[in-house]
Amino acid sequence: MTRNSREESAAPTRGDALLRVEGFSLDLAPGREYLSVLNDIDLEVRSGEVVGLVGESGSGKSTLAMSLMGLVPKRISRQRSGRILFNGVDVTALRERDLRAIRGRDVGMIFQEPMTALDPAYRVGDQVAEVIRRHRGVSRAEARAQVIEDFRLVEISDPERRADAYPHELSGGLRQRVCIAMAIACRPSLLIADEPTTALDVTTQAQILELLRRLRAEMDMSIVLISHDLAVIAEFCDRVLVMYAGQIMEQAMIDPFFVRPRHPYASALLQALPENQPPLNELSVLPGSPPPLGYVAPGCRFANRCEFAQAGRCDTHAVSLSPTDAGEVRCIRADELVLEGAGQ
Amino acid sequence: MLTFTIRRLLTLVPQLLVAALVVFVLTSLLPGDAAIARAGGESATPELIAQYRAQLGLDKPLVERFIDFVVHAATGDLGISFSTSEPVSDILLRKVPVTLSLVLLGFIFAILIALPLATIAALHPRGIADRISLAVATSGIAIPNFWFAILLVLLFSLTLRWLPATSYVPFSTDPLQWFLHLLLPAITLGHALAAELTRQLRASLGDHLRRDYVRTMRSAGLSEISVVGKHALRSALGPAVTTLGLQVPIAIGTCVVIEAVFDLPGIGSQMVQAVFSRDIQVLQGVILFTVLLVVVASFLTDLAYALINPKVRVQ
């Protein structure tokens, strides 16, 4: 909480910060009780930047991604603190109507499961067209033309015919392309991609990533890419954010991060990354398991699994983010430790 | 879609034949005898009974009677009523519109009750609306139809005097009166049918609202009306349509009660009359019609399901 961005936030946001999250904390109520899921999140995405978000399953990546556009149902959630500024506007304070105007138009989202992400009852072209018409108010025919164009853009061959297909008639890769077409249909300035390739085979994965890379360059979008796969992050992102148990543990530029991570958790992730190995799904190399949802440790949340943890130091006080050469880290021993990065 | 329709239509033929056989055997197995009833019941003479047996063809072997029955039924000739000497097809022509009107309006009311209730409930699980919808759904099952009907009559006909208590006016005579006379019966039927429909729709809509595509639609900025009404509800209607189809026989059974309470001259009351007068010919016609209705309903259900769910069509 002592981070200087607190003070900065009163000042006008920097011109190049498209998205800025400040001290954002969110509780969810899976049952009757609210449990802390996101804790004091700070992050920034600049125009044209690609930011990677990594972390173990359940660390809150998707919840954070959904929160960025106010998509976590109010019924089961409670914001405890912070704000989310998109283009300088606090998204958490917007009315649902205004949020809806931003979603899909200024911010596109794609998700992990292309198999189920489209409505099985409608032709895919119509679904994309509906989004276009919603935001642009164009005629049916214009929307259709735009759909065909976008389908070409996302490299769907024979777009006229594919637009008339139902989702079940398309392969997973094609469906993900349709989802991307929908997400970029209004040329958003930010694309949030929540594990867009996890469910796809390796070849298709590569194609989709290549497509995203191309679109980003052509359209000058910012991208938040959520992934388990550090290799993907390394290849694709400018900067990386490491999440653990609802907190950002480290934030760094991609190259220094891989060479010299500053957080023991980040280091552990990188070392568990064998060259050319399948994506790091289980992260089982780490001994122990993350704290249960809602559990608040007195000290560092990672302490109980950390090989560098020191009793009486690490487990007594909450740890805050401190600046590093390449970004920020949430570890009181960061300056004492020299941690190993990926490979040699 | 066309091949699907044709394929589905072809399966109707054996269905109807089996139905005809079952109807015929069951009605022939009824204890008592049309000839006795026809000959005057308590004051019948054996001679008269024998005469009627011959006249009604009841002295012929069962197999012969069945073949006669199917051949004639296929040409639309359902025989002559044992008790009123009226052609059974005439009787059906007169009474079927009543029951069809009732069932149709009943289903419309069921949908009018179930759709908003289920939608609100699914959007706010465990909320007040959810509880109300549960209560309504339960009441449809827990409150006997005749009891509900009597309450409606007592309130709207006898006390407030807004609506007629009994009888039927054909649509062709006066559409408004047709509607007013059917209003209470249709509400009774709708209330009974809405129970299962609400439960089913609430569950399936709740399920669909949790699906990924709903998240996609929301993340693309579509309005809730579109997300829920156009996307989630449409797919959620699939199982609900199936439920509706399955409820057609239940609805017809319920019509027996409702037609009695509201004195509607429909198939239900005709069925009861036919049973008590052992009017096998009419009974066969009525049940055959009912079976036809059920079969057609299941056909339409499949068709509707295929319209809603494009996957079904290719299978």
Added chain:
Amino acid sequence: MMSTEKWRVLRRLAAAVTVGALAVALAACAPGGGGEATAAPDPDGSLTFGYFEPATSLDPQQGTSSQDIPWLLPVYASLLSYAADGSVAPGLAESWELSDDSLTLTLREGLTFHDGTALDADAVVANMDRAMTLETSTVKGDLSSVASVEASDDLTVVLSLSAPDAALPAKLADRAGMMISPAAFDDGTNLAIDPIGAGPWQLVEYSPGDHLTVERFDHYYDPESVLLSSLTIRLIEDDDTRLSAVRAGEVDVAQISAAQVQLAGTDPSLEVRTDPALAVDHLGMNISIAPFDDPLVREAINYAIDREALYEGIYRGTGTIAWQPFPPGYFGNDPSLENMYPYDPDKARELLAEAGYPDGFSFDFKTNNQPFRVQATEAIAGMLADVGITTNIIPMEGPALLDEFYYQNSVPIYFTPWGGRADPSQTLDNLFGPDGLNNPSKVTAPDLTSALDDARDGGDQDARGEAIRHASDLIMKDSRMIPLMFPGVTTVVRDNVIGYSTGLTGKANFLNVGVAATS
């Protein structure tokens, strides 16, 4: 279809509870009906009558149920008619003369049927011929004493008799005397649904199993008695629905059940009346089946039945307790038989012991599954159990029960309503005669057989009365009958209706009934 019956029973219960509870509350808010109608009958008035059973046919010579009569009465006029006291009066025939070997009828002049066909002696002969020869005629039996029919002139018809038949005029006042237009016999008219008679009203529309609408026939022989311009009979089988229809003003007159009297009474715009009638509820018996073949056992049952309790509990205080086949006030009623078997369970047990059943016995007590009959059967079974006769109640559907009683001879005793007949001899012969249709045992006694003959042969009204009383005495002495109740006919009448009552025959009668003109 058993479930149909079940819900009927159920709904009766629930309806009683609901309706009972709400009636009191609602009676207060129901719009006031406001007293008797005093206005003169409206010449353009129309009336709707609610009836509980469909007609089996509107051809009076082929219908099979006595419940057809209300459907037939508006359309058909009979050769003779009943006076209010049940005696025979002129009809289409203005006079008649009965002898041992003939009945001579003199028709009124200028009669026509609804279709314009003349109703003359030839038309009567054609009707009688059809009634006696048609294969499926159901009035053949009524005319079994008629050997031949001839028209001696335009207005005179002579029926030659093969045997004396005192009941013939009464039968001709009933269904057998209803005249159908002979023009309809051969031209393919389906009289079952398309009736053409010479009655006070003619057909407008008939929807079998639903309603019959008729309008005034201008050439009816007694136009003064036709006050209603049109009349509709609606079939409403469900008791509660029928009463609701009257209360809602959709029906003007309807018969209701005893159970509904209380509720109907709460509505100030309705008159509830119970008119006496010939119908008698009794225990129908097959006295060839042991132990009911023993008069002592039957007598014991007569003593075992608490008719007061039935009157209060089952009949809800309507009707008249029955001690013999005919009700008080009827010319065949014998006052000395009244209260002959007062409720006396001790006496019943003594008689059973005397008959050789000191510990009683048991039997299958079958009954029609109509709720009312099941209730009555249950009540009676309770009374029998008190004197040691245990029963196993088996509710059945009507046709199946009748089949077992009449043709299988496997039902010893069951609760049954007897609808009454036009002539007292018809009742006596049917129930107790050696060939009686409703006497499946065919068992009788020589003295009873001759008493029945005397009653039939009769002579004048007084002599016949005497003979009928004698027959009743013999029947009751041997307990050949276990009479329970003359239920009468309970009717609700809306306050705009003028002059409605039910005659002794128990059938609805629409002559001299009108509705008040509404201002």
